[in-house]
Amino acid sequence: MNISVPALNNGVGRLPFMGYNTWNAYAVSKPESLESVSDTDGPFWCQCNIDEGTVLQTATLMKSLGLRDVGYHHVNLDDCWSEKNRSASGDLVANKERFPSGMNNLTNQIHALGLKAGIYGDSGWFTCQLYPGSFQNEERDVTQFQKWGFDLLKYDNCAVPFDDIIKQGIYGKYQRMSSAIAELSVKSQKPPILFSLCPQWNVLASIIN
Numbered sequence: 001m002n003i004s005v006p007a008l009n010n011g012v013g014r015l016p017f018m019g020y021n022t023w024n025a026y027a028v029s030k031p032e033s034l035e036s037v038s039d040t041d042g043p044f045w046c047q048c049n050i051d052e053g054t055v056l057q058t059a060t061l062m063k064s065l066g067l068r069d070v071g072y073h074h075v076n077l078d079d080c081w082s083e084k085n086r087s088a089s090g091d092l093v094a095n096k097e098r099f100p101s102g103m104n105n106l107t108n109q110i111h112a113l114g115l116k117a118g119i120y121g122d123s124g125w126f127t128c129q130l131y132p133g134s135f136q137n138e139e140r141d142v143t144q145f146q147k148w149g150f151d152l153l154k155y156d157n158c159a160v161p162f163d164d165i166i167k168q169g170i171y172g173k174y175q176r177m178s179s180a181i182a183e184l185s186v187k188s189q190k191p192p193i194l195f196s197l198c199p200q201w202n203v204l205a206s207i208i209n
Contacts, residue, residue, distance in 0.1 A: 019074025
């Protein structure tokens with residue numbers, strides 16, 4: 001059976017991307033005192049051990065070990081990279097202790113290694129670790145990500161607004177950011193950020209279908 005699906009011909013995401021994501025190695029670490037805690041109870045034991053030094057060391061190793069040359073091109077920040085609160089003007093703010101040199105410095109160094117930089121966001125009010133989410137701030141946040149020089153956005157689905165109120169569902173909340181990315185690309189005349197969905201509760205098939 002032949003199946004065809006429509007796709008944007010904008011040069012982005014023509015092949016599955018490969019790279020490194022910080023979550024499993026640096027964000028997830030269960031202390032011995034919490035060995036009895038279930039693996040589904042992530043927020044109780046997530047350590048969020050990411051910083052600019054660790055990310056840049058990882059990127060350097062990806063190049064020196066030859067991973068870049070065989071197609072592993074992305075270095076992606078996961079949750080915990082931001083401050084707990086937005087700025088007075090409403091923008092996301094990089095954590096000042098973990099990323100003291102700023103996100104532009106980080107992405108510039110990653111790009112200098114011939115790699116691409118990814119960042120994490122969430123379609124709800126908060127991320128899975130209770131950092132600011134992007135619901136109702138999609139255009140503002142993706143503009144910030146572009147200004148910082150990121151090439152990819154991993155987009156999660158935690159702390160979702162009540163669907164019986166907003167009547168959008170998971171697909172609708174992802175569509176909000178997808179539209180913001182497309183509109184920003186037209187406005188800025190730059191390639192759109194690669195949009196990587198991270199749906200939960202086995203909803204990916206329903207989104208695709």
